[in-house]
């Protein structure tokens with residue numbers, strides 16, 4: 001009978017081998033090596049990264065395979081031999097698969113056959129890197145060796161770490177003492193004192209004022225986008241996170257805000273050149289009203305009509321904006337240009353830094369409103385409707401009006417985001433308002449933790465900021481999205497920061513204390 | 518007459534659920550509505566509380582016509598519906614659930630007083646005040662649903678199968694509580710499968726069969742009636 005350690009190793013190895021092969025076929029091996037390089041502070045965005053980084057990347061993959069395969073088993077005693085067998089076999093099998101793939105493509109390259117007709121990402125350079133700049137045979141053998149050794153080594157190491165009390169209790173002692181310090185009274189006194197809180201907020205304020213000045217144009221652009229998506233996320237969170245009504249075509253309200261603002265301030269096609277702040281208000285208002293009008297006929301229906309209707313609405317808006325039919329009114333497929341930037345007391349402030357401040361202020365205002373709403377009577381009513389609409393109505397909540405209010409507020413916030421977006425780019429066209437924007441916002445709300453305000457911030461950073469920081473991964477954004485969503489659904493089904501529902505009743509808790517003599 | 522229901526005709530799409538139901542309830546009464554599964558008992562309550570609209574007929578409460586009034590305003594008139602099936606907010610705590618019951622009231626101090634009196638009536642809920650509603654046992658959830666109804670200060674309480682799925686001991690307890698609520702001045706329209714118990718505490722009762730009232734009388738009368746015994750009390 002085959003030992004279960006070997007069995008586990010073989011199966012894990014096959015999975016990791018296939019993953020590595022696919023990574024190679026979609027060109028992710030180069031990206032992965034580039035990311036490793038970035039960790040070491042070497043920026044190598046657009047050229048093939050050095051071999052060392054690729055080897056490190058492969059060692060990490062092998063180690064991952066080894067650790068996975070050598071995880072403690074419930075049915076077998078945990079011995080070093082078992083761990084090493086599982087780790088080495090997992091590494092070897094994944095190495096074998098990688099080696100075969102590398103050998104095939106290396107040979108193709110040597111015979112001047114370019115596989116890029118079918119696999120556009122398999123360039124000669126990436127194949128060469130995959131084979132560690134060696135001949136096909138040597139290269140694939142080295143790949144096999146690297147993965148086997150790293151798999152076995154990592155398995156052994158993980159076995160050592162989990163079986164040696166010295167290491168384990170050492171680590172535990174450290175975390176324990178750190179936790180104790182954090183919880184200790186002295187620290188608590190400092191963190192709970194009002195001065196600490198003021199100090200903290202002062203620090204945050206100072207950072208918010210100083211950082212945009214030091215970031216430079218590119219990062220101001222990136223974090224500006226994050227800010228705009230935070231506003232979108234907070235908005236969607238109202239109707240979807242709190243009131244529980246799925247809205248798929250959220251981008252429609254973004255478009256209404258952006259276009260209202262654009263058409264009111266741009267010289268073409270209407271030459272209205274309205275004041276920035278007035279146009280901003282009207283953009284937000286128009287979006288809010290469009291939410292109201294969409295909600296009126298459907299929000300008294302049960303079920304997911306809202307999701308479908310908004311989806312349709314978003315597509316209609318985009319197609320109308322794109323059509324020649326409307327060119328006279330909306331500037332057609334080419335979009336609206338020369339949209340106004342903000343002015344204050346006659347001075348126009350359109351630099352990156354100025355605009356970043358504007359976005360920060362908008363984010364703060366929207367966050368404040370969101371917190372107020374969450375703790376309000378209306379917020380409770382939304383949550384009740386979300387949980388059980390029939391009972392909510394039986395307790396005296398006007399479900400229709402509540403949902404309508406939620407949708408209008410959500411739409412208005414999307415409108416604000418649209419205004420900021422159009423004004424910052426000084427341009428907006430139909431393609432800025434594709435459905436992908438909605439999907440991004442839904443994803444960021446879910447990833448962050450649906451119904452939770454800090455979660456929206458985290459989600460926006462993760463989905464809009466990280467991809468820019470990890471610039472190399474741009475082509476794989478959707479892949480990373482998908483992986484992130486799957487990982488999150490497995491590990492944290494309620495999002496990274498699940499909503500802690502507000503403590504609705506403080507006075508009831510104090511009265512319970514009074515009631516206990 | 519506190520509540521007067523006249524010739525109610527209610528449809529679910531093509532299904533004709535109530536075919537001309539008429540009955541009344543006087544102030545201070547406990548009136549029971551009994552009948553087999555699917556007879557239309559819950560439909561009657563939903564129509565009174567405004568969750569459903571009748572196609573024909575009228576509901577009059579203390580001289581005011583209700584059938585055009587939206588449910589949230591019916592609640593404000595003091596007609597409180599406790600729906601069937603332990604309908605509570607599963608992801609809110611006991612306290613929060615009770616608070617939602619007082620949604621139409623604004624006076625904080627009064628709400629806290631009401632909550633204490635609900636806790637007095639249901640000490641079990643008090644022990645579990647910070648537990649999520651969804652994690653309560655079935656009986657506790659039923660108590661919570663009734664407690665939530667009381668938080669709104671009902672002058673007429675519509676109870677839909679409060680004893681459903683409860684152990685015999687708890688059933689007795691719930692019926693004692695219902696009687697007690699009634700004695701403190703709340704009129705009660707009680708829908709029940711447990712006809713024996715319902716008729717025992719009801720001043721008057723109606724028997725509903727496939728959307729029609731087929732019999733009425735005082736609770737005691739119906740308890741003696743042979744056809745009622747046959748159909749609803751499991752007698753021979």
Ligand SMILES: Nc1ncnc2c1ncn2[C@@H]1O[C@H](COP(=O)(O)OP(=O)(O)OP(=O)(O)O)[C@@H](O)[C@H]1O
Pocket residue numbers: 529532534552553554555556557558559560561601710
């Ligand atoms: N939402 C609905 N859609 C369609 N038909 C419905 C709906 N709700 C109830 N009905 C139908 O209306 C009739 C009366 O239902 P109702 O719930 O009032 O019965 P009930 O007397 O309360 O029964 P039970 O004792 O089982 O609760 C039944 O035939 C039922 O199938």
Ligand SMILES: [Mg+2]
Pocket residue numbers: 558559560601677
């Ligand atoms: Mg029923």
